[in-house]
Amino acid sequence: MSPISSNRMSKEERAAQVSADLAFLAAWFRSPLKTGAVTSSGRMLAAQMAAMTDPRIPGHLLELGPGTGPVTSALLKHGYPEDRLILVEMNNDFRKRLERRFPNARVVVGDAFDMLRILDNFGVSSLSAVVSSLPLLLLPEEKRHGLLGDAFTRLQPGGGFVQFTYGWASPIPVRDWFSATPSKRLWWNLPPAVAWRYMPAAGAGQKVAGAA
Ligand SMILES: C[S@@+](CC[C@H](N)C(=O)[O-])C[C@H]1O[C@@H](n2cnc3c(N)ncnc32)[C@H](O)[C@@H]1O
Numbered sequence: 001m002s003p004i005s006s007n008r009m010s011k012e013e014r015a016a017q018v019s020a021d022l023a024f025l026a027a028w029f030r031s032p033l034k035t036g037a038v039t040s041s042g043r044m045l046a047a048q049m050a051a052m053t054d055p056r057i058p059g060h061l062l063e064l065g066p067g068t069g070p071v072t073s074a075l076l077k078h079g080y081p082e083d084r085l086i087l088v089e090m091n092n093d094f095r096k097r098l099e100r101r102f103p104n105a106r107v108v109v110g111d112a113f114d115m116l117r118i119l120d121n122f123g124v125s126s127l128s129a130v131v132s133s134l135p136l137l138l139l140p141e142e143k144r145h146g147l148l149g150d151a152f153t154r155l156q157p158g159g160g161f162v163q164f165t166y167g168w169a170s171p172i173p174v175r176d177w178f179s180a181t182p183s184k185r186l187w188w189n190l191p192p193a194v195a196w197r198y199m200p201a202a203g204a205g206q207k208v209a210g211a212a
Pocket residue numbers: 034035036037039040041042064065066067068069070071088089090091094110111112113133134135
């Protein structure tokens with residue numbers, strides 16, 4: 001949680017944040033590699049990720065690894081109505097929280113790497129954006145490129161795949177079939193983070209999943 005944003009929270013927001021942080025810590029103790037962080041994303045990072053999407057681009061917004069929902073909340077503030085959101089979260093406790101908090105969003109407990117099957121089950125063929133908080137850094141490069149390639153098959157023109165990292169390099173190794181644009185580093189986030197937006201390279205056509 002950002003020290004700056006925490007000062008501006010109401011009493012209710014602060015209580016919700018503490019409850020989310022405790023749930024996060026408990027999930028991290030059970031499964032540190034899959035949870036990927038000890039605390040939920042700060043509001044400035046969530047707002048930065050949302051700002052790298054555009055609700056005017058038609059289609060649903062797919063959020064991968066929403067956790068307790070800070071990025072989801074920023075996406076709503078940024079202009080996406082709840083019923084355009086599809087949230088894919090593998091932790092069932094987080095899934096229940098998300099369903100309570102965002103009753104009009106579609107919440108799926110499942111594996112983000114199954115995104116195409118999940119979208120097909122909902123009959124969703126086009127996406128406005130994909131926003132991911134997945135812990136990607138320990139995964140093989142082919143798997144990260146496969147995830148991006150799958151997303152590109154459903155993204156509308158102008159739509160991008162947004163991913164944050166605490167690291168210095170792009171969390172998805174850069175290739176010529178896509179562009180990769182970082183935000184400024186958000187020093188006030190704990191730990192400091194960068195959001196990246198990936199878009200298909202002009203003229204590159206659709207990526208075949210798995211190609212490096
Ligand atoms: C770094 S946390 C960020 C969550 C969110 N931004 C927050 O602050 O609450 C990563 C989230 O991704 C989820 N996750 C990890 N691997 C996943 C997968 N393969 N499919 C779906 N969710 C996954 C974890 O359960 C966790 O909630």
